[in-house]
Structures are given as structure tokens and as C-alpha cells.
Amino acid sequence: MQSQGVPMKSQLLTLVLSLCFFTPALAIPEKGHKIMVAAPSHRAIEVAQKVILRGGNVADVAVAVELTLAVTSPYYGSLGGGGFAMIKMGEQVEALDFREKAPTATGPSFYKDKEAKASINGPLAVGIPGIAAGLWALHKKYGKLSWRSLLKEPIKLAENGFRVSGDWVKLTKRTKPRFNESGIQSFFKKDQSSYKPGEVLKQPRLAKALRLLQKRGHKGFYQSSVSTDIVESMQKLGGVMTQKDFDDYSVRWLKPVTRDFLGHTVHMMPPPSSSGVVTSALIRLLEILEVPKKTPLSAEELHYLGESLKIAFRGRTELGDPDFHKNPIAYLTSDEYLKPLAKKVRKKRSLKLKPLSSKQIPKQSSETTNFTVMDKDGNTIVMTITLNGNYGSAMVSDRYRIALNNEMDDFTTRPGKPNMFGLVQGAGNYVQAGKRPLSSMSPTILTKNGKTVMGVGAAGGPRIITSVFQTWYRVISSGFDVDKALQSPRVHHQFLPNTLFYDEVYNSPDAVSLLKKKGHTMKASWMGKANAIVLNKEGLLEAAHDSRVEGSAGGI
Numbered sequence: 001m002q003s004q005g006v007p008m009k010s011q012l013l014t015l016v017l018s019l020c021f022f023t024p025a026l027a028i029p030e031k032g033h034k035i036m037v038a039a040p041s042h043r044a045i046e047v048a049q050k051v052i053l054r055g056g057n058v059a060d061v062a063v064a065v066e067l068t069l070a071v072t073s074p075y076y077g078s079l080g081g082g083g084f085a086m087i088k089m090g091e092q093v094e095a096l097d098f099r100e101k102a103p104t105a106t107g108p109s110f111y112k113d114k115e116a117k118a119s120i121n122g123p124l125a126v127g128i129p130g131i132a133a134g135l136w137a138l139h140k141k142y143g144k145l146s147w148r149s150l151l152k153e154p155i156k157l158a159e160n161g162f163r164v165s166g167d168w169v170k171l172t173k174r175t176k177p178r179f180n181e182s183g184i185q186s187f188f189k190k191d192q193s194s195y196k197p198g199e200v201l202k203q204p205r206l207a208k209a210l211r212l213l214q215k216r217g218h219k220g221f222y223q224s225s226v227s228t229d230i231v232e233s234m235q236k237l238g239g240v241m242t243q244k245d246f247d248d249y250s251v252r253w254l255k256p257v258t259r260d261f262l263g264h265t266v267h268m269m270p271p272p273s274s275s276g277v278v279t280s281a282l283i284r285l286l287e288i289l290e291v292p293k294k295t296p297l298s299a300e301e302l303h304y305l306g307e308s309l310k311i312a313f314r315g316r317t318e319l320g321d322p323d324f325h326k327n328p329i330a331y332l333t334s335d336e337y338l339k340p341l342a343k344k345v346r347k348k349r350s351l352k353l354k355p356l357s358s359k360q361i362p363k364q365s366s367e368t369t370n371f372t373v374m375d376k377d378g379n380t381i382v383m384t385i386t387l388n389g390n391y392g393s394a395m396v397s398d399r400y401r402i403a404l405n406n407e408m409d410d411f412t413t414r415p416g417k418p419n420m421f422g423l424v425q426g427a428g429n430y431v432q433a434g435k436r437p438l439s440s441m442s443p444t445i446l447t448k449n450g451k452t453v454m455g456v457g458a459a460g461g462p463r464i465i466t467s468v469f470q471t472w473y474r475v476i477s478s479g480f481d482v483d484k485a486l487q488s489p490r491v492h493h494q495f496l497p498n499t500l501f502y503d504e505v506y507n508s509p510d511a512v513s514l515l516k517k518k519g520h521t522m523k524a525s526w527m528g529k530a531n532a533i534v535l536n537k538e539g540l541l542e543a544a545h546d547s548r549v550e551g552s553a554g555g556i
């Protein structure tokens, strides 16, 4: 019996492995014992290390990292964007919302008589930026070093210049047809040819704006020649924002959405992000369907993950900015709503939930970014920032050369039609003056008995939610280390279109054909780009960045 049992076991193992997604060769996470950072640029890591050596805390590091990205990575880091942060300082976990707001002159039917792409390209796509106010609020509440000192390195990088990377060149060239005149003048050479990787880009005008910010705090952005510059540059091209919109901009401190799962508490972004609500529903579905018992990355596990994602995303259409819309959070995450849907999930057949529409799949996008900072005591900041599209609206202000977002496209600009991420959105997300558009950004912190376990966030439109979730799920449920969790294959489903997207980087023909047999419409596709830090049981910080894009982890 024994001798027959061995080959049977090994055959079974071979079968299971062949049905699992191929997992790439993995690096080990970067380890540190004081403060660690995982960010999309090695320059940001270098600046972070200097701030740590000067005695800065996680809030100081976060401010300096984003200001560095504003100089080196304007396509997603510019001061013309917005974002969210999940923050744990001491015991308390809070969410900071510095998302863009709709200008006063806009409203639910604002885009009706405008060009089809007015919410994506040009001055009407721009929401009132929130980055400068967000960083200032974070600094005021938790910063240790002086504000002035945090701007020193970014100003130096803008004035003296930095060598552009291959990614910088690619993303900048891609936006050339959409840029206004000032965009071309800032990011291309005098003869309008592109910079080559390794050439030095200096941004003296941006440095002047940063100096104003350094001297006057957030007022140096919102009530200064910087805001005048943005308002006048956009009005000249037909934009509707006013100085009053800048005067009225303010950030919000919000209470995270939390859910317990597998002995951990997951702290997630509340509306205006959809992430906390969608992920809470997802967690409940995984519990009901007992998904953590399935073999990690097997076709069966991916089938159940895909079905759960499909159902969880279905409720996203009911969400919007909480200052303007009553979000049915309790209902969308309740057993009353989820149990009957979970009951319909079959082992062998993909569930057909009535689709609301079935429009084309969005193209790869790389215009948001995330970074994570954690110290040995578990103080953590996960910050996700975005311009929405690549260089946002592709509008750049004339005097200070600030690249501006196109976050207006995250609203329901045309009911029933998908936005640039293929999302069909609901009435709670109609455009209204001073409102913030619904988001998928998901800075997330996990704790166990009140102690920090992990911080994680990602870029990638609605794929942020699935990438962040699968990264922490692989750590706490599959038992992977943080690097393996980040590099592992992922799937994505957002309810509409009714397609199970699988990782184009790491696919397994066997698993894909098994999933097809269950009735899934399968499509190889890009996934979100994440980074994360784990505070392990020995008290060591383990940080890693998604190999799908440029990025790094470091610290001390």
C-alpha cells in the first residue's frame, strides 16, 4: 500500500501544480529595524533615508516622499492631483481624504453638451487639487521635523535636475498629443524632441512654486500666485475653476471602514473611496464560501475569488461622496444582501448576474501611485495619490508648470456609459459643485489585537481594490511573505464587463482553460501595481514593491 501511495501522492501534487498559476522567481523582501519605505521610485527612497537619518518620523517621510514624486514623477505625483492616506499613529487608525473637488460651476448635467472626452482631456477635466492640503494636514497633525526642511530635497531636485528614467520618457511621450503648450514646453526639449533616458531635466518654475509652499505652507499653494496661475491658465483655455474654489478647498479626516477576518482587523478607506465597502462585502463572501480553505492560486480558488469579486463590485454603483449622498454601506455588506447571492455561486459554473452593460475593456494605465511607510512601533502611513489619467488632463499651468488631474472622469459624467476604467457608475456619483468623485484607491492597514501587521496600497483604477486585497490575502491566508504576495499572479473582476481578467505577466494555460470550462469569459490583462510592508513576529520590518513596475523598498 505504502509503495503505491507515494506515486499517487506525487501524481496528485503534479496535477495540483499544473492547475495553479505559475509563480515567478521571487526576491526576498528588504528588511529594516527602524523605518522602512516601499515606493515607486528609488529617488523617493533616497530622500526618505535622509529624512529618517535626520530623525524624521513616518509622517515626515511620507511628506518628503510625495513632494519628491511631485518633482520626479509628475504623471502621477504632481501637486495638481489628489489622494487618500490610511494612517496609524499610536493606537489610532484614521483616513485622510485629500481628493480633488468639483469646481463650483459644474453640476450633474455639466458634461451633457460637452465633447465626448471633456472629462478626460483639457481644462474641463480638472478637479481642484488636494495634494498640498493633504500633506500640510498630515504635517500639522503628526510631523516632527520642520515643514521647511522637508521641502529642501524636492526643491534641490527641481532646481538642479534629475536624470529621467525610461518609464518617465515612455509616459511623457505617450501624453504628447494631449498636452497643452505649457506641458510641451515643460517636459520636452526646446525643439520639442523627447528627453532620452538618463538626460537631466530641470524644473526651475516648479522649484519656485515649491519655495512658496515651503515658505507659506498650504496657503503658498491655495492662496498665492500658484493658485492664480492654475486658475488663469485653465480659464484661458475654457476652464471653469475660480480662486474661490481654491479658497474653499479643505481635507477631511474620516473613520475607516473596518472588518475582522482570519484573526486580523482590516482598516479600509470609506467613501468617497469604494474600496472599504467593496472589500468588506468581499471578505464576507469569502467567509460564507469558505475560500481560505482552498489551495492558494489553484483554479478552484481563483474561480471562487473571481465570483466573490464579481458580486462585491456589483454594489459599487450605489456609492458616492458621503457629504452629498447617503451610502447604503450596511446593506451592501450585510448577510441579507450577500447570502442569497453567495448561495447562487456554483463550483463548476460561473454565475451570470444580470449585467448592467458590457463595454470595452480599459487600456493599461499607470497614473496613480502608492507608497507605504512603517516604523518599528507599527506607526504606518499608506498614501495613494493620483492625477487619474497619465499626466491627468494633460493640462499644465503656464507660470509654475504644474501638471493637472482629470479626476472629473471618476464622476458619473454620462449615466449608463463606462468611464475610462470601464466602470459604469450610479446616481450617487453625479457631478455636483464641491463634491468629490467616487474612487477605488485603497490604502489599507491590517492589525492583530491592535498591533500593526501590514500596510498595503496600489495603483490601477478599480484593479487597485483587487490588487490590494490579493496582496494582504496572500500574506494572512496563504502564508506568503510580503514579496511573494506582491509578485504572485492575480485575477480581477469588477462586475462589468462580466470578464475574469487574469494576470498577463504570469498565466497558466491549464488554470485558464479550467476557468473557461466553468463558463468564465477569461482575458489576459494588466493588474494593479502594489507595494507593502509587514511588521513580522520578530519585530523586523519587511518591505517590497511590485515587480510589474519601477519601484523600490529601503530604509534602515
Ligand code: DON
Pocket (backbone or CB within 6 Å): 365, 366, 367, 368, 386, 387, 388, 389, 407, 410, 438, 439, 440, 441, 459, 460, 461, 462, 464
Ligand atoms: O480614484 C480612482 O479610483 C482613480 N482615479 C485611480 C486611477 C488610477 O489608479 C490610474 N492608474 N493606475
